[in-house]
Amino acid sequence: MRAAVIDIGTNTFHLIIADLTHGGADILYRTTVPVLLGQGRINENMIIPEAFERGIKTLEEFHRQIIAHDVAIVKATATSAVRSATNGQAFVDKAKETGIDIEIISGDQEAAYIFNGVQATGVIQQTSLVMDIGGGSTEFIIGNEQGIVWKKSYNIGAARLMQAYFHSDPMSESDHHAITTLLDQTLDELKTVCAQYRPAALIGSAGAFESFAALLNNGEEVRAIATMPLDIAGYKALSARLIASTHEERVHMKGLISLRVDMIVIAAILTNYVLEHIPFKTLHLSTYDLKMGILYALKTQYGK
Template sequence: MRAAVIDLGTNTFHLIIGDLADKDPKILYKTTVPVLLGQGRINENMIIPEAFERGIRTLKAFKSIIDEHQVEVVRAVATSAVRSAINGQEFVDAAQAMGIDIQLITGDEEAAFIFKGVSALGIIQRTSLIMDIGGGSTEFIICNEDGLIWKKSYDIGAARLMQAYFHADPISDAERNTIIEVLDKTLGDLKAACMQYKPEMLIGSAGAFESFAILLNNGEDIGDIASMSLDIKAYEKLAERLLTSTHEERTKMKGLISLRVDMIVIAAILTNYILDNIGLHALSLSMYDLKMGVLHATKEQITSKAG
């Protein structure tokens, strides 16, 4: 059986098509489109007309690809930008009119799917903190080899923070300090949970962490690697370089895609904050994320029904 998963993120829409016949789903097709659904007015909870149109146009293209692959099951999940937008239901209705049923998932459900995706890799071998930096929200999951311990989604995505606080070029100390103050006010319960459960490793879920990995690899693509460890000292040097760079300098960094040229600065501030405040001693990348979690959950549902 073939299943498709569409992940409607705030910055990017992802499509993966998997064959569910084997124990682990086999990926037959995948693509990512920079839709920028949160462009311009995400903090006003509004999908602007240009972004709305880009999103629907992308879903039309995805529908054609899904039909070509003769997919039997389609799961489309929408996250922060759609669920918080006052015209989010209008977007869902427009997608449904062309045959794509979108499920609006909560931040809690998003975190659970992210955990399912990362855990499918088999890399959680000690108490770890998973971090997924989205455009609209950022999810944190504390887990160990036995399962999920604690999870929460916060409305501190890179696009939200960038639109609210990142206006100087390069980012100013005042802007950095303001973002850190926001994180101080927002992440108290995360810090308390980490003090209780003491995660040792930070696992970054795809997105910005893939960009960090590519930049640490001298701008060379990391290929189909599903996970890899990242040297914390090398990351810290990279983060300082990103935080002191201008927009133009970042556009020239080999391997940094245009979508992340500015948002990578916010991602570095977020990642630095977690490393500094939680006291983690190892950093790892997982390329399995929300969409892989939804695919694995879909396979489990189909298997249990068949059983």
């Protein structure tokens, strides 16, 4: 069975086409497009016209690839930017004209798919906290080899926080403090359940964590592997450098893609906050995330 998964995120749109079998998912084609659907007015719950148009044009190209690859089943999901936008349904309706039927998934569904993707790497060997920093939301999932024990999606994505709080170059202490105060107000439940379940590992799902890994590995591409350990001390030194850096300095950092040049600062602050409040023993990257979780769910349903 040949399947296509489209992940319509706040920053990027992803397309994966794969053949599904009992043995796994053989990826034939994949692409990522920096659509920036949440540009400009995400905190006003609005997809601006320019972003709306970029999104539709990207889906038109995705549909061409789906036809060219003779795909049998398509699963397209939209997350925070679309589900919170007052014109999100209008975007879904317009996308249908391109041949793409979009399902707007809840934060809970998003978290479950993320865990499914991370679990497929085999990295979850003990009780762990999975963290996925998106543009519109950030998901936290506690789970073990048997599955999920707790999950929650918070509207503290990197694009949202950047638009609301990143007003200086480099980031000012007052902006940094404002974000930390917001996290204090938002993440009490996360800290409580982590004290209860005591996850030993923090696993970062793709996105910013791929950038952290690349920066820690001299700019080397990490997408060819499913998972890798990250040195916590090395990460903390890197995060301090990122938060103190200017935009221009980050532009020249080897391994940092243009999409994340500024949002990586927000991602570092979010990750630091979690590391400071929860005593993890290890830190890992999973390059499998939401889209791979959906793909593996389809494999379970349709693989032969």
